[in-house]
Amino acid sequence: MSTNFTPVHSPREPATARYDFVIPANQPWSGFIVKGEAFRIIDLEGCQAVDTLFYNAHDFAERYSGQDTLVAQKAAYLSTGSGIMSNEGRLMARITADTSGFHDTSAGACSCEANTVRFGHHTKYMHACRENFLIEVSKHGMTKRDIVGNINFFMNVPIQPDGSIAIADGVSSPGDYVEMVAEMDVLAVISNCPQVNNPCNGFNPTPVRVLIWAADRN
Ligand SMILES: [Zn+2]
Structure with missing residues (x-):
């Protein structure tokens, strides 16, 4: 893992x-964040992947695009x-603080299908991020086809010199956080990753905390 990372802290207080x-x-989990508001995700115990998607709050057809990002x-x-x-090439949010670094947006979300291929048929019935996303987007009238490639906050996916990737031990410590400011009204959708077959959650999924500050709070 490269070490050229400089932590940037936020002045905002949880209170x-x-x-x-x-x-x-x-x-x-899902929640709406208004343009100008700040959104923080805290990895409370460390080494916890937080699979995250964003949708334009007024038009869900506009949504996060890892490729454009x-x-x-x-x-x-x-x-x-x-x-x-977004998939329309517009800025949805900007990351303004980060104490962990190396957040992935290439590896996608875990699914029953991928688990079966990677870890064996006996893992097919284990709960996965794909199911979490389905449950959560359905609350907003969306379906399978609305789930796209996501951000994996706090997930360590080193890209090798030959271009291959692997999911490695997490690098986030307890209390590490990432904070972003919305540049449009967005719906954030999170799967607090339940994966226990690879080290993305240290083989022990743990809680994470989300905070939102109104635009006039800094
Ligand atoms: Zn997952």
Whole structure:
């Protein structure tokens, strides 16, 4: 793992947040974030992948695009300064603080199908991010076809010199966080990853905390 990462902290205090919620281990979550609001995800116990999608709150057909995001920033991992881009090439949010680094947006979400291929047929019935996303987007009238390639906050996916990728031990420590400011009204959808067959969650899925600050709070 490269070490050229500089942590950037946020001045915002949890006590001034308009929303503060702990997503239990293995569970999905969604919430609306208004343009100008700040959104923080805290990896409470460390080494917990947080699979995340964004949708335009007023038109769900416009949604997060990992491809547009990587092209726009010309870098393989997300961190402070990264613009979170939509499939229409518009800025949805910008990462303004990050104490962990190396957030992936290439490896996608775990699914029963992928588990079966990677880890054996006996894992087919284990709960996966794909199911979490399905449950959560269905609350907003969306279906399978609305789930696209996601951000994996706090997931360590080193890209090798030959171009291959692997899911490696997490690098986030307890309390590490990533914070972003919405550049449009968005719906954020999270799967607090339940994977226990690879090291993305340290083989022990744990809770994460989400906070939202109103635009006039800083
Ligand atoms: Zn997962």
